Amino acid sequence: MMEMLSEVWAIFMRWNKKLVRQPILIFFNLIQPLVWFLLFTQAFSAIGNIPSFQILTGTSSYITFFTAAVIIQTIASSALNSGIGIVNDFDSGFMDKMRVAPIKKSSILFGRLFSSALTTIIQVAIILVIGLALGVNIASGILGTIVIFVLAALFGIAWSGISLFVALNTKNAETTLSVGLLTTFPLLFLSASVMPLGLLPGWVQQIAKVNPFTYIAEAFQSLIIKGFVWTNIQNSLIAILIVGVLSLGASILLFRRKIS
Amino acid sequence: MEENIIVVKDLHKTYGKNIIAVDGISFEVKKGEIFGFLGPNGAGKSTTIKILTTLLEKSSGKVTIDGLDIDDDQSKVRRIIGYSSQEVGVDDDLTARENLLLQCSFHHISKEKAKQKAEELLKTVRLVEAADRRLRTFSGGMRKRLDLASALVSEPKILFLDEPTTGLDPQSRQDIWEYIIKLNRQGMTIFLTTQYMEEADRLAGRLCIVDQGKIVAEGTPSELKAQIGADKITLHFKANDFASCDKAKELMEKIPDIQQVGQCRDGLVSENGLTLMTKNGSAMVTHVVRTMDKAGINIEQLNLSAPTLDEVFLKLTGKTLNVVERKEAISPRGRRRR
Numbered sequence: 343m344m345e346m347l348s349e350v351w352a353i354f355m356r357w358n359k360k361l362v363r364q365p366i367l368i369f370f371n372l373i374q375p376l377v378w379f380l381l382f383t384q385a386f387s388a389i390g391n392i393p394s395f396q397i398l399t400g401t402s403s404y405i406t407f408f409t410a411a412v413i414i415q416t417i418a419s420s421a422l423n424s425g426i427g428i429v430n431d432f433d434s435g436f437m438d439k440m441r442v443a444p445i446k447k448s449s450i451l452f453g454r455l456f457s458s459a460l461t462t463i464i465q466v467a468i469i470l471v472i473g474l475a476l477g478v479n480i481a482s483g484i485l486g487t488i489v490i491f492v493l494a495a496l497f498g499i500a501w502s503g504i505s506l507f508v509a510l511n512t513k514n515a516e517t518t519l520s521v522g523l524l525t526t527f528p529l530l531f532l533s534a535s536v537m538p539l540g541l542l543p544g545w546v547q548q549i550a551k552v553n554p555f556t557y558i559a560e561a562f563q564s565l566i567i568k569g570f571v572w573t574n575i576q577n578s579l580i581a582i583l584i585v586g587v588l589s590l591g592a593s594i595l596l597f598r599r600k601i602s
Numbered sequence: 603m604e605e606n607i608i609v610v611k612d613l614h615k616t617y618g619k620n621i622i623a624v625d626g627i628s629f630e631v632k633k634g635e636i637f638g639f640l641g642p643n644g645a646g647k648s649t650t651i652k653i654l655t656t657l658l659e660k661s662s663g664k665v666t667i668d669g670l671d672i673d674d675d676q677s678k679v680r681r682i683i684g685y686s687s688q689e690v691g692v693d694d695d696l697t698a699r700e701n702l703l704l705q706c707s708f709h710h711i712s713k714e715k716a717k718q719k720a721e722e723l724l725k726t727v728r729l730v731e732a733a734d735r736r737l738r739t740f741s742g743g744m745r746k747r748l749d750l751a752s753a754l755v756s757e758p759k760i761l762f763l764d765e766p767t768t769g770l771d772p773q774s775r776q777d778i779w780e781y782i783i784k785l786n787r788q789g790m791t792i793f794l795t796t797q798y799m800e801e802a803d804r805l806a807g808r809l810c811i812v813d814q815g816k817i818v819a820e821g822t823p824s825e826l827k828a829q830i831g832a833d834k835i836t837l838h839f840k841a842n843d844f845a846s847c848d849k850a851k852e853l854m855e856k857i858p859d860i861q862q863v864g865q866c867r868d869g870l871v872s873e874n875g876l877t878l879m880t881k882n883g884s885a886m887v888t889h890v891v892r893t894m895d896k897a898g899i900n901i902e903q904l905n906l907s908a909p910t911l912d913e914v915f916l917k918l919t920g921k922t923l924n925v926v927e928r929k930e931a932i933s934p935r936g937r938r939r940r
Contacts, residue, residue: 345710352707360695363736435689439752442655443708444680 349445353453357427361461371423372465375415379472383408389537398538401567406478409469410562411535413490414555415526416465417498422522424458425505429515447597451506451590455499462498463491478566486565493578497558500582503589510596535559557581606630607760607791608637608654613663615649615815623649625815627663631760631793636786638806639795640911646815647795648688651764654793655685668759681709684758688765690749694737698729698748701737702755709756716755723751727781743774750781761785763794767801779804799911811915818918827909829917832861833883835890838875838903846899847874853893854878859886883908 361367383405389395390404399407428451431437440450470480470487480487504525509518530536532546533555539547550556561578564571608631615624624646631637639647652658654665656676665672667679692701699720706716724730727747737745746766753761766782767775782805786792796802802809803823811819811826819826839847847865854863854876862879880886883906894901 348707348710352704356693356696356704359700360693363695433689434694435687435691436693437691438652438657438685438687438689439691439705440708441657442680442683442685443705443756444677444710445708 346446346449349449350453350456353440353450354456357454357457358460361457367423368461368464368468371419371461372416372468374419375412375469376472378415379405379408379412379469379476392541395538395541398540399563399567403477405473405476406567407538407563408536409473409478409566410559411530412469412473413466413494413562414497414535414558415530416469417462417494417501417558418522418526418529420458420462420465421498421501422505422519422526423461424454424502425507425509425518425522426515427454427458428506428509429513429518432513433515448594451593451597454506455502455590458502459495459498463495466491466494480566482565482569486570489570489575490562490565493558493561493575493582496582496586497554497578500586500589503586503593506593507589507596510593529553529555533559534563554581554585605633607633607668608793609664609666610650610654611664613650613653613665614661615646615653615658616661622815624653624660627810627812627815627817629810629817629820631791632808633791634786634789635807636782636792636794636805638802638809639793639812640797640799640802640806640809640915641795641812642797644814645812647797647812648764650812651685651762651793651795655683655762656680657685681756682759684753684756684761686746686749686753686761686763686766688768690745692737692745692749692752697734697736698724698740699733701748702752705752705755711755719755723754726754727751728777741774743770743777746770746774746778747781750778754785758790760791760793763792765795765797767796767798775801799915803911811911811918813919819914823911826911826914829914832879832881832909833886834905834907834909835878835880835883835887836875836903836905836907837878837890837901840900840902841874843900844874847876849897850894850899851876853897853899854890857886857889857893859889 387404390402390407395404395407396402401407428437431440437450441447470478470490480490482489505518505522508521512518532549533553534542534550535555535558539550539556539560542550557574557577558581561571561574564574608629610630611628613624613627614622616622627646627650629637639650641647649658653660654667654672656672656679660672668682670679670682672679693704696704702720702723703716706719711719721730724733727750729744729748729751732740732744737748740748750763750766753763763782767778770778779801782792782794792805794801794805806823808820808822809826810817819829821829837850839850851863851865854860859882860878860880862877864877864879865875878886878890887904887906891901891904
């Protein structure tokens with residue numbers, strides 16, 4: 343157990359070092375979410391005037407509501423990088439170096455995941471600061487902000503599992519990238535992150551109800567708009583747990599089994 | 603005393619349904635020797651080395667490393683081997699020292715000891731001055747040297763080197779060869795694959811020649827050369843002095859120890875000569891010169907050459923190794939060649 347902790351730590355620190363040496367990567371992932379944050383919310387700001395929107399969400403500010411969607415987008419794009427990093431390791435031969443060393447396969451993955459989670463936290467912090475400047479207040483205060491960070495990190499780890507799975511399967515950066523990009527937007531629009539559930543068309547609601555993004559978004563939305571709504575936090579944790587167990591479980595199994 | 607440290611029995615590896623990479627290979631590597639796998643691209647060398655280093659699962663066969671079964675004792679095997687891949691598995695964003703320290707932590711070496719170890723290895727591969735530079739700025743030869751050092755942090759019993767000098771310039775190649783020989787003198791068993799005859803000849807105590815997933819010959823370089831049986835003597839005569847050449851040919855064919863006499867003549871000045879294949883070349887030279895002298899034939903030039911592994915390979919497989927020197931060194935990003 344101690345051995346595994348030190349393995350994870352070594353790999354975690356390796357990725358952190360790599361990140362610090364190329365800090366541009368932190369911002370690179372942020373470009374797209376920020377464009378949405380700044381432009382989409384302006385173009386659609388009138389949504390805040392819809393009475394049923396105000397009733398359902400508890401705010402008349404669309405940008406405040408939309409902050410959750412921006413955070414999720416950031417998490418998804420950061421999660422994407424987890425897989426890309428693994429593909430790069432396969433390409434450079436570094437993966438073989440790790441695999442031939444007496445370390446656990448899961449240490450390789452968790453070291454990567456934790457570093458990716460740290461990146462996510464930094465990115466979310468940047469988003470929230472920009473949000474503050476744009477007039478987004480967090481109703482749950484500092485404590486709630488910490489909960490946002492924790493949920494973001496946990497969901498980041500769980501969602502990274504999907505990108506890891508694709509990366510381990512294909513060992514191809516383009517495929518890993520496309521799968522990530524192609525799933526993020528449809529899932530975002532088929533969830534309660536851009537519109538409250540009640541305003542979505544019936545069929546979209548059906549999909550949104552089984553879409554993990556919905557539960558993560560609702561937790562963020564309530565923390566930002568209302569304060570602590572425990573059922574929402576609880577639901578988001580359940581969603582994270584389900585996604586995490588499936589995606590990470592599959593990745594670890596695949597990594598252990600798949601040799602070549 | 604001669605203990606087999608690697609034993610491979612009837613190893614097979616098939617990719618998918620019908621791509622056979624390794625087709626029934628068996629061999630033993632003795633403790634303390636340098637054992638070479640020589641063959642062209644696609645012969646199954648890398649596949650074999652990946653199976654031996656636990657990176658790849660075999661389709662069938664039995665492999666033991668230092669008495670440990672490769673399937674049942676995977677993690678124990680990993681503790682006693684070092685591996686340097688063709689791709690050069692180092693992290694370009696880290697410095698040379700950081701790469702070594704990371705490798706140390708993979709082998710659970712304590713911080714203090716790791717620092718010492720890194721310093722020591724940097725000295726061995728002459729990278730002390732570049733120790734705190736990021737690998738991005740390293741040349742192909744430097745990266746390879748560091749890669750070799752990083753395979754040594756655990757003081758492995760057996761070192762596996764997959765084409766250690768492919769893509770390197772001659773000086774770097776020379777350096778790597780020196781390290782390999784030095785390590786071997788210190789008692790390390792080394793298994794290496796190569797597509798260079800010269801490399802196999804220079805380093806390997808024993809070697810297998812592999813082609814299309816099979817071992818076509820096994821032995822020491824000199825044993826293998828002896829298999830094709832002969833030294834080569836070439837005689838050149840004065841331009842257009844075809845009469846001498848013809849006469850010499852007649853005489854040479856009468857000498858029982860000469861296995862084969864070949865005549866080359868295509869009208870070119872340089873091509874008026876004979877090639878003689880014989881067992882004991884140096885003794886035969888004297889005999890040839892005396893015979894010619896007695897017959898009053900003037901020889902312009904005489905060369906004696908030992909057979910090379912190239913000729914062995916040609917004889918065994920009917921093809922030349924035909925290695926085109928890669929002009930491009932291993933690229934700084936170290937992308938995998940396909």
